[in-house]
Amino acid sequence: MTTIVIQVKVKPGSRDSSLQLLSDGAFAATLKAPPVDGKANAELIALVAKHFKVPKSAVSLRSGAAARLKRVAVMLS
Template sequence: MVILKVKVKPNSQQQSVQTESDGSLKICLKSPPVDGKANQELIKLLAKKFNVKKSEITIKSGLSSKNKLIEIYLPET
């Protein structure tokens, strides 16, 4: 299990994932922060990036905030 600090920027022109100097992620999303659409896009994007199922990603805190804590269950290697 991994916990990530994520800063989300909704309503961007394009999707992108950048790693900040402190190890957190800055993620630009196309979706607006309405009715959970940005959170759904965030989970989908992280699932693709870390090659896990969407159900293995949980937003631990910050559901309605730009700063979020994300929990990802990574398979053991």
């Protein structure tokens, strides 16, 4: 198993949810969920899991739980 760590710039409270790769190698995520009670973080984990085609349990926040700039670990098989 290989673990990669990606950097994600998050914009919660948006009209739709999406995840895009930026030219600098980081990702930009727009999330419908508000940044309240971890709802935006949960939606981000689901979005990253869907993008990399892994279960949600293979995705975790490394840092930035309360920040817009987050580091997310993804375990690839």
